Amino acid sequence: MxxxxxxxxxxxxxxxxxxxxxxxxxxxxxxxxxxxxxxxxxxxxxxxxxxxxxxxxxxxxxxxxxxxxxxxxxxxxxxxxxxxxxxxxxxxxxxETISVDDTIAAIDTARDLRIDGYDVGAVLAGVDCAYIDRQDPPFLEEVSRYYRELEVVDDLLAVPLDRTLKVAVYDFGDVEAGSSQALKAAVPSVQAVVSGEHWTDLMPPTAxxxxxxxxxxxxxxxxxxxxxxxxxxxxxxxxxxxxxxxxxxxxxxxxxxxxxxxxxxxxxxxxxxxxxxxxxxxxx
Incomplete structure (x- = not known):
């Protein structure tokens, strides 16, 4: 047609x-x-x-x-x-999944960036479900566009971390001019990929x-x-x-x-x- x-x-x-x-x-x-x-x-x-x-x-x-x-x-x-x-x-x-240690480092880095003034939030993308612990409506709205199986939790570090495909970090600002470089520097053992104007994905090194x-x-x-x-x-x-x-x-x-x-x-x-x-x- x-x-x-x-x-x-x-x-x-x-x-x-x-x-x-x-x-x-x-x-x-x-x-x-x-x-x-x-x-x-x-x-x-x-x-x-x-x-x-x-x-x-x-x-x-x-x-x-x-x-x-x-x-x-x-x-x-x-x-x-x-x-x-x-x-x-x-x-x-x-x-392909990332290690527990790298998952923890990625989540901690996203939290540190937010303390430093970046308007960011992390998504832990597991094989079967994604998790977030930032719960404000604007962030939840953005994440819900891309994740259907999504659970809001009190602490990302309290969920199972051994089947993590990636940690995706959403930045309400321009990610290339903002948080992506800081994420790359802070977690050098993973691959940091800018996947859109507002997203950086922290993934396995070869993925x-x-x-x-x-x-x-x-x-x-x-x-x-x-x-x-x-x-x-x-x-x-x-x-x-x-x-x-x-x-x-x-x-x-x-x-x-x-x-x-x-x-x-x-x-x-x-x-x-x-x-x-x-x-x-x-x-x-």
């Missing part, structure tokens, strides 16, 4: 051998209101009919992704929590969306030449090493435009769906 609108992607000139489409969510697949574009389910069904997998790749929680994307991805592979968790149906394909994508490709027998990737922010960056059909959203961070081969219309113009439809018309 064609997606209405006028924006046009740039595309490879030759026919494509497409087997996997991987898309970030916020700023990429979802529109400016955080909603799915018109025709999403129809496009995913068309992909499936051609033997092409669709996989969301997001910093969002697995339960949140399943709720937002619905039945269209019921049997699709899903890259969640910035690549620390990959599942298909009920099978875990890939999972990334690109590493998760590699695990998915190996399991499915799909090559980078058969993979299309769509992203808009720095946490998407290393997926571009795993996809020859690489697209930067028109609204993407300059770092994404620097590595992408082609450009998709902005997320507010249904850019992913429009480009996927065009790629399907060019299947070899």
């Amino acid at each position: 064609p997606v209405p609108g006028n924006a046009r992607p740039t595309l490879p000139s030759a026919p494509v051998d497409l087997r996997l489409v991987v898309s970030d969510m916020d700023g990429t697949l979802l529109d400016g209101d955080g909603l799915l574009p018109a025709g999403f389910a129809d496009t995913v069904a068309r992909l499936r009919a051609h033997g092409v997998l669709f996989a969301p790749a997001s910093g969002r929680q697995l339960a949140n992704l399943r709720a937002v994307l619905g039945e269209a991805v019921a049997h699709s592979p899903i890259i969640a929590e910035n690549g620390t968790l990959v599942v298909q149906d009920q099978q875990v394909i890939h999972c 990334s969306k690109g590493r998760a994508l590699a695990a998915l490709q190996e399991r499915a027998g799909i090559t980078p030449a058969q993979t299309a990737v769509f992203g808009d922010y720095l946490n998407d960056l290393d997926m571009y090493d795993r996809a020859e059909l690489s697209f930067a959203m028109a609204n993407a961070h300059p770092g994404i435009h620097a590595v992408a081969r082609w450009t998709a219309p902005a997320n507010t113009e249904a850019g992913v769906m429009r480009t996927v439809e065009a790629l399907l018309d060019r299947l070899s």
Whole structure:
């Protein structure tokens, strides 16, 4: 089903051998209101009919992704929590966690930053549930956008810490100009990834969306030449090493435009769906 609108992607000139489409969510697949574009389910069904997998790749929680994307991805592979968790149906394909000591250090650092005047709050993202101990409505509203299985507790350090995928820190200010550098310096044994204008994810040193994508490709027998990737922010960056059909959203961070081969219309113009439809018309 064609997606209405006028924006046009740039595309490879030759026919494509497409087997996997991987898309970030916020700023990429979802529109400016955080909603799915018109025709999403129809496009995913068309992909499936051609033997092409669709996989969301997001910093969002697995339960949140399943709720937002619905039945269209019921049997699709899903890259969640910035690549620390990959599942298909009920099978875990890939999972990486951070140590208890690093989890404690990340939580303590977020607390220290708040004492120092940064307006931040931490989310402990576990395999099955996420936890917060900052309880004010503005923070809870932001976190609830990305975490469906969420529990408010009195103390993050009192919950089980041995299955932590990441500690995500939300900064109500500009994270690149604010807390991200302090977090990187304070917890050097983890990987600090800026995943949006307000989020820093403290993750296992080797975890990334690109590493998760590699695990998915190996399991499915799909090559980078058969993979299309769509992203808009720095946490998407290393997926571009795993996809020859690489697209930067028109609204993407300059770092994404620097590595992408082609450009998709902005997320507010249904850019992913429009480009996927065009790629399907060019299947070899």
